[in-house]
Amino acid sequence: MSVNVKQKLGNNVFKIDPESHISINHEICMSRCTAKFCTFVCPARVYTLEADGRIHVEHDGCLECGTCVVACRSDALTWRYPRAGQGVQYRFG
Ligand code: SF4
Ligand code: SF4
Known part of the structure; x- marks a missing residue:
């Protein structure tokens, strides 16, 4: 049986x-970054964009x-x- 990445x-x-x-x-994120790369490159989805424009960090994953x-x-x-x-x-x- 094959095992996928999520199972591993x-x-x-x-x-x-x-x-x-x-x-x-947060000041840098909001003033200089429109792409918000962190919210889609992280395989563990540690970063999420909040409604107020701040990045929420769930470091435990x-x-x-x-x-x-x-x-x-x-930076x-x-x-x-x-x-x-x-x-x-x-x-x-
Ligand atoms: S932490 Fe994320 S939102 Fe902030 S500057 Fe870096 S890539 Fe952009
Ligand atoms: S927060 Fe952790 S898991 Fe996500 S990209 Fe950075 S180092 Fe990798």
Whole structure:
């Protein structure tokens, strides 16, 4: 039986760091970025655009792939790895 990507990702375990490892400069997002790349490049859908124009960050689902950092052209994102022992733990099964 074949296993799809969603099923494979479902094997992973998240140890949630209550302190977000991602922060956003909302002023930059709202004044300089019309494309909102982060809202569609993130495989975990961590970023969503709110009705008031701000970007909402749901850091606990982050897969630590780094795509958002590359995609954000305006340096509005500050991203670091979650603190030691926290974040995603990949399980290959
Ligand atoms: S891509 Fe960067 S500048 Fe644009 S909305 Fe996302 S975080 Fe803000
Ligand atoms: S590192 Fe990857 S999974 Fe995490 S927020 Fe950025 S794009 Fe999404």
